[in-house]
Structures are given as structure tokens and as C-alpha cells.
């Protein structure tokens with residue numbers, strides 16, 4: 001089974017319509033992150049198809065109309081570590097993924113992470129789950145520094161990174177904000193806090 005590694009989970013019922021807003025969240029964890037494998041190809045293509053132009057542009061820093069083939073191949077084959085978010089509670093979400101975090105190996109000991117959440121699921125904590133998961137995975141694999149490149153007006157990712165990696169250094173480069181997370185320090189702080 002390709003998605004055997006469950007790295008984290010949170011209790012989250014998923015997006016609800018206003019008429020369902022008072023429904024109690026399920027008692028068991030619903031949203032989990034799993035390592036990506038070949039079985040996720042169609043679910044990832046579907047995630048891309050459901051994503052708005054704004055979300056695609058924020059993730060890829062350009063308006064793409066198709067999932068970049070090389071990137072897809074690299075995450076499906078494990079050449080780039082990657083995690084997806086799945087909902088394990090609601091039957092209608094079976095087989096779907098609604099978030100992807102991945103990391104491109106860069107210079108020795110460094111990897112560039114990126115994350116992207118289905119529009120309907122943004123603002124529910126899934127990005128936080130996936131970024132924590134990919135940083136943890138990189139730290140376990142011995143990566144020393146995780147780099148994130150974000151547009152200055154992308155407040156959601158800036159807040160997310162500022163909250164889960166407050167020790168990250170940030171600099172401006174070519175109109176973008178580049179954050180560097182020192183992973184041994186980050187992992188030690190996570191262990192101390194848990």
C-alpha cells in the first residue's frame with residue numbers, strides 16, 4: 001500500500017454548507033497526511049482541475065493550465081518527497097486528495113518546500129498539517145535547511161510559516177520572500193513542545 005505512512009492527523013469534518021455549520025465534528029481524526037505514491041496520479045490531476053487560477057498562480061508563481069508533467073512524475077515516483085491530505089471520514093471524499101506539499105532537493109542539505117490546498121478546504125488547518133508534515137519528513141531524511149519562496153502579498157502562507165516555524169529567517173530576493181527553516185533546530189523545538 002503506497003500511503004501506509006500516516007505522518008499526522010487532525011480532527012476536521014471538511015467544508016460545510018451554512019445549513020450544516022452547526023453539525024458536531026466527528027469524534028475521530030478525519031484529515032490525515034500520507035506519503036504520495038503512483039496511486040495518487042488521478043487524484044492529483046483532479047486536485048489541479050478543481051483549483052482556481054488564483055490558487056494555481058500562488059502555488060506555481062504563474063498561471064498554469066495543466067499539471068506540470070515532470071513535477072507530477074517526480075512526486076509520484078518519490079524523487080521529490082511529497083505528502084497529500086485525505087479525508088478518512090466522509091465517504092464522498094474517498095479517493096480524493098485536497099492538498100499537496102512537496103519539496104524539491106536543492107543545494108546539498110537544502111530543499112525547497114511548497115504547498116497547495118483545494119480552494120474549498122483553505123483556512124481549515126490543512127496547509128498547517130501538510131507543511132508541518134513535509135518539514136518533519138525533510139528533517140527525518142537529514143535535510144538541513146528547508147526553503148520556502150512566497151509572494152509578498154500571500155498572507156496565508158506567510159502567516160502559516162510564521163506560526164509553525166517562528167525561528168525561520170526571511171529575506172527579499174527578486175521580488176519574492178525567501179524563508180529558510182533550520183530543520184535540526186525546528187525539529188528540536190517541535191520535540192520540546194510536544
Ligand SMILES: CC(C)(COP(=O)(O)OP(=O)(O)OC[C@H]1O[C@@H](n2cnc3c(N)ncnc32)[C@H](O)[C@@H]1OP(=O)(O)O)[C@@H](O)C(=O)NCCC(=O)NCCS
Nearest residue numbers: 055058059115116117122123124125126127128156157160
Ligand atoms: C497558503 C495555503 C497553503 C494555506 O493553507 P490553508 O490550509 O488555507 O492554511 P491554514 O488553514 O492551515 O491556515 C494558515 C493561516 O493562514 C490564514 N489563512 C488561510 N486562508 C487565508 C486567506 N485566504 N487569506 C488570509 N489568511 C488566510 C489562516 O487563518 C491561518 O492563519 P492563523 O494561523 O493566523 O490563524 C493555501 O491557502 C493555499 O493553497 N493557497 C494557494 C497556494 C499557495 O499560496 N501556496 C503557497 C505557495 S508556497
